[in-house]
Amino acid sequence: MKIALLGLGTVGRGVVEVINENKDSIAKRAGQPIEVKYILDIRDFEDEEVGRLIVKDFNIILNDEEIEIVAEAMGGVEPAYTYAKASLSKGKSFVTSNKELVALYGAELLELAKNNEVNFLFEASVGGGIPIIRPLNQSLTADEIYEITGILNGTTNFILTKMKEEGRNFEDVLKEAQALGYAEKNPEADVEGYDACRKVAILSSLAFGEHVSYQDIPTEGITKITKEDMAYAEQIGCVIKLLATCQKQDGTIFARVAPVLISKSHPLAMVNDVFNGIFVKGNVIGEVMFYGRGAGKLPTASAVVADIVDAAKHKGTNIISLWNREKIELKDKDQVKVRYFVRLQKDEACIENVVKEIFGDTEEVQSPYNEYAFITNIETEEQFAEKVSRLAGFTIMNKIRIEK
Amino acid sequence: MKIALLGLGTVGRGVVEVINENKDSIAKRAGQPIEVKYILDIRDFEDEEVGRLIVKDFNIILNDEEIEIVAEAMGGVEPAYTYAKASLSKGKSFVTSNKELVALYGAELLELAKNNEVNFLFEASVGGGIPIIRPLNQSLTADEIYEITGILNGTTNFILTKMKEEGRNFEDVLKEAQALGYAEKNPEADVEGYDACRKVAILSSLAFGEHVSYQDIPTEGITKITKEDMAYAEQIGCVIKLLATCQKQDGTIFARVAPVLISKSHPLAMVNDVFNGIFVKGNVIGEVMFYGRGAGKLPTASAVVADIVDAAKHKGTNIISLWNREKIELKDKDQVKVRYFVRLQKDEACIENVVKEIFGDTEEVQSPYNEYAFITNIETEEQFAEKVSRLAGFTIMNKIRIEK
Numbered sequence: 001m002k003i004a005l006l007g008l009g010t011v012g013r014g015v016v017e018v019i020n021e022n023k024d025s026i027a028k029r030a031g032q033p034i035e036v037k038y039i040l041d042i043r044d045f046e047d048e049e050v051g052r053l054i055v056k057d058f059n060i061i062l063n064d065e066e067i068e069i070v071a072e073a074m075g076g077v078e079p080a081y082t083y084a085k086a087s088l089s090k091g092k093s094f095v096t097s098n099k100e101l102v103a104l105y106g107a108e109l110l111e112l113a114k115n116n117e118v119n120f121l122f123e124a125s126v127g128g129g130i131p132i133i134r135p136l137n138q139s140l141t142a143d144e145i146y147e148i149t150g151i152l153n154g155t156t157n158f159i160l161t162k163m164k165e166e167g168r169n170f171e172d173v174l175k176e177a178q179a180l181g182y183a184e185k186n187p188e189a190d191v192e193g194y195d196a197c198r199k200v201a202i203l204s205s206l207a208f209g210e211h212v213s214y215q216d217i218p219t220e221g222i223t224k225i226t227k228e229d230m231a232y233a234e235q236i237g238c239v240i241k242l243l244a245t246c247q248k249q250d251g252t253i254f255a256r257v258a259p260v261l262i263s264k265s266h267p268l269a270m271v272n273d274v275f276n277g278i279f280v281k282g283n284v285i286g287e288v289m290f291y292g293r294g295a296g297k298l299p300t301a302s303a304v305v306a307d308i309v310d311a312a313k314h315k316g317t318n319i320i321s322l323w324n325r326e327k328i329e330l331k332d333k334d335q336v337k338v339r340y341f342v343r344l345q346k347d348e349a350c351i352e353n354v355v356k357e358i359f360g361d362t363e364e365v366q367s368p369y370n371e372y373a374f375i376t377n378i379e380t381e382e383q384f385a386e387k388v389s390r391l392a393g394f395t396i397m398n399k400i401r402i403e404k
Numbered sequence: 405m406k407i408a409l410l411g412l413g414t415v416g417r418g419v420v421e422v423i424n425e426n427k428d429s430i431a432k433r434a435g436q437p438i439e440v441k442y443i444l445d446i447r448d449f450e451d452e453e454v455g456r457l458i459v460k461d462f463n464i465i466l467n468d469e470e471i472e473i474v475a476e477a478m479g480g481v482e483p484a485y486t487y488a489k490a491s492l493s494k495g496k497s498f499v500t501s502n503k504e505l506v507a508l509y510g511a512e513l514l515e516l517a518k519n520n521e522v523n524f525l526f527e528a529s530v531g532g533g534i535p536i537i538r539p540l541n542q543s544l545t546a547d548e549i550y551e552i553t554g555i556l557n558g559t560t561n562f563i564l565t566k567m568k569e570e571g572r573n574f575e576d577v578l579k580e581a582q583a584l585g586y587a588e589k590n591p592e593a594d595v596e597g598y599d600a601c602r603k604v605a606i607l608s609s610l611a612f613g614e615h616v617s618y619q620d621i622p623t624e625g626i627t628k629i630t631k632e633d634m635a636y637a638e639q640i641g642c643v644i645k646l647l648a649t650c651q652k653q654d655g656t657i658f659a660r661v662a663p664v665l666i667s668k669s670h671p672l673a674m675v676n677d678v679f680n681g682i683f684v685k686g687n688v689i690g691e692v693m694f695y696g697r698g699a700g701k702l703p704t705a706s707a708v709v710a711d712i713v714d715a716a717k718h719k720g721t722n723i724i725s726l727w728n729r730e731k732i733e734l735k736d737k738d739q740v741k742v743r744y745f746v747r748l749q750k751d752e753a754c755i756e757n758v759v760k761e762i763f764g765d766t767e768e769v770q771s772p773y774n775e776y777a778f779i780t781n782i783e784t785e786e787q788f789a790e791k792v793s794r795l796a797g798f799t800i801m802n803k804i805r806i807e808k
Contacts, residue, residue: 018546018688028613029545031724123543129689131535131543138542139527139535141433142422142709209432267695270674284422285533285706288696291671292689302689305546313724320435320717 001030001312004038004061006083007074008045008054011097011124014301015071016050019308026305030312034305037067062086069311071304072096081105088112088120093311097124097304103198107211107325114318121307121319126152126199127276129299130292134310136206136280137321143282145207149245152199154274154294155183155190156222156242160259161272164230164239170223182274192221193257196244203278204246204255209322212246212255218333220258229398232341232373233261236365238404239269254331261341261402334382341365341402342388343373345395354394358387375402405434405716408442408465410487411478412449412458415501415528418705419475420454423712430709434716438709441471466490473715475708476500485509492516492524497715501528501708507602511615511729518722525711525723530603531556531680533703534696538714540610540684541725547686549611553649556603558678558698559587559594560626560646564663565676568634568643574627586678596625597661600648607682608650608659613726616650616659622737624662633802636745636777637665640769642808643673658735665745665806738786745769745806746792747777749799758798762791779806 005012019026019034027033038055045051058079061067070087072080072094080101087094088109096102102109102125113120123133127150136145151157155177162173174191177183189195201214222242233240238261246255262269267289271277276294281287293299310319344351351372355362365373376384388399409416423430423438431437442459449455462483465471474491476484476498484505491498492513500506506513506529517524527537531554540549555561559581566577578595581587593599605618626646637644642665650659666673671693675681680698685691697703714723748755755776759766769777780788792803 022546022548022688025548026546028726029724130692131539134543135535135539138714139538139710140706141713142426142430142706144426144429267674270671282706284426284702284709286697286700286703288534288694290692290694292692296690298688299690302544302546302686305688306543309545310542317721320433322432 001032001068002035002037002066003069003071003308004040004067005036006040006070006072006080008039008041008043008050009073009075010297011073011300011304012039014297015073015304018298018301018305026309030309032312034308034312037064058083062090067092068315069093069095069308071308072098073304074098075100077101077104084109084120085112088116088118091116091118093118093121095121095304095307095311097122097300099125099195099198099202103201103214106202106205107323110321110323111325117316117318119311119314119319121311122202123307124300124303126202127278127290127292128294128296129302130276130278130290130294132203132278132290133206135290136203137319140280140282140285143284145280145282146248147245147281148200148203148207148278149243149268150200150203150278151241151268151271151276152196152244152278152294153190153193153242154276155187157271157276158182158274159191160222160225160240160242163225163227164233167227167230169227170225191223193219193242196242197257200244200246200255200257204253205323206321207246208248208253208328210324210326210328212253212328212330216330217255217257222259224398225259225400226398228369229400231368232343232365236261237264238262238402239264240400241268241271243268249331249336252331253328254336256333256336258401261400261404263404334385335380337378337380338384339378339402340376340384340399341373342376342399343371343397344391345397346370346372347395351394358390371397405436405472406439406441406470407473407475407712408444408471409440410444410474410476410484412443412445412447412454413477413479414701415477415704415708416443418701419477419708422702422705422709430713434713436716438712438716441468462487466494471496472719473497473499473712475712476502477708478502479504481505481508488513488524489516492520492522495520495522497522497525499525499708499711499715501526501704503529503599503602503606507605507618510606510609511727514725514727515729521720521722523715523718523723525715527711528704528707530606531682531694531696532698532700533706534680534682534694534698536607536682536694537610539694540607541723544684544686544689547688549684549686550652551649551685552604552607552611552682553647553672554604554607554682555645555672555675555680556600556648556682556698557594557646558680559591561675561680562586562678563595564626564629564644564646567629567631568637571631571634573631574629595627597623597646600646601661604648604650604659604661608657609727610725611650612652612657612732614728614730614732616657616732616734620734621659621661626663628802629663629804630802632773633804635772636747636769641668642666642806643668644804645672645675647672653735653740656735657732658740660737660740662805665804665808667808738789739784741782741784742788743782743806744780744788744803745777746780746803747771747775747801748795749801750774750776751799755798762794775801
């Protein structure tokens, strides 16, 4: 089977490498050999073996009837979206690692694939090589999923792990991550949680069967987490993780990306460094977790190539995927129930009494600093915010959601 | 789509429950409603709703052309094997949670399914509800798998967790596990590692594509592990887990079930209580882990029903599965390389010198008992056994493989 690859960046190169390196086992699994016939890229790569496969005009790929699968590894919404629509409409399966494309147009492209009896596959768009999209679609089919919570961004997890283990501050570790190539020069997409937000939008759309817009998901990053927060976490037997979550609560769906204090005994607590972990809860299976490298050239290529194999095996058959274009109205974020860990500067003697009066019975946390720290009871975000507003005059060092 | 269920024991009841409870979402995923038409059982269940579905004669099921899928939850090799062959030969897909049946006849039944353009599916036979068979077959297809290591038995993991956390001895915790229903009255299949052995035989056959006989896999249980071993483990930053493993080493395949000391930072170290964890290493993806409840009525039923959905979706198409009938010759177990943690009773003053002379430079472990404890260098099982034989005259308290 002949395929075309769009984009010869890091992931694209990985795809070519994997297809060459594991040629025989891939042919066995796909039922036939897989061969890259074209690579679309604006560059020439004249000095390299792959240079002879380079084309500049997407129409060459589109109009070649031999090409049955198009694999996209360019990133960005355009021209990926246009190419995806054109490929699927021409009866070619389309495989992508592009979380932006999938988060925005997944429902539409799945429908287009179905109408053309081909497949739109995107295992690599979430969790890199970790099998999560296919298990959600094909393994957890007996279950009604009511929660997915994951560490979906390797860069921020690396930063939080280093901050915890080495007692260092955010900016300091971010610089190291940038030097190591784990974080971009402009790290915003990672550290502000935008990357995780797109990924959890994809997962929730698949889990609940209707479209979740990533723009609707309240998203907080890790830039405000300090080494002092880490020290508190340790003291109360917790770790701080950037969790992306979607949950069914009282019949409505709620999603969020935010740093959260979780107990050290939670399976996600041991997901460290650049690893990702995705925790899924279903009404039959209970809890399952998927763990592995969430990014990187080869892990991502592994998922792209597995999708290519799947598309080859399912030639002429659309693999059912439930993700309608109908949009899910997410629960009002102010009505979501939460508990917070709060740190106040101890600038007034009466602080404990004030906290008690506003928050009622809270759980006090011993502070190694000149602070008063406590954990609230469960209440809505709105109720919490209202109480916090009454702390005017006090200096709030930080407030972090806690689940334990 | 009409299906038949063989056996209304714990798992069988779970299957009926799940199909009723999640009827709508299952119908969506399968593309059509799934209905249990017959249940084969020797009992009557006259007082129950399901009583009307009971049949005593398998031929009623076999000869009913409406039945397209047969789900088996009886356990044991016979008559499950006969029913599986008959069903597949008649063009009915066969779904099972029966690890014994799959470990013995997986290759043959997969071939039979292929020849009849139906499917033989067995997700529930390993890891209960954890998706592992389908990910191996369909997600990790770009990879050459070179290792699978897992905690595959919930009962022994519960016992080891309790021994560690509560400083109790094996027999003591076993009694509690029996009282709680986690361990059988005759606990041999679990505590001697036989259950894990069958499961790792299935995983290795799928990963390496040829048949691994479970009878060939060297298997040790956990009956010799003591609370003193647990104390040592803690001291050197390790935990003791019953690990089932298969690995490609220098071109040959090696498998084993045994208790092993692993570092606390290993992802499998946090798999506690009755949970299972399966660690897979591939040449592209790196490491991935699957975690969840490895047994129990509903988790197991979740996997059985997911297989039923998959069989319904793939009506008329055999899902390629690579597990040939050709048998793999496993590596000679004496030639496998290992490190051991060894505890000797300190009954002679010169013990340190003797150990040094026999084992060379070892890593000494501080002992809180009247013992001399150390960790060997990496060598073959044969070399280690030869050295141990030279310790005649000393009392060996225990020796446990260590990987860290």
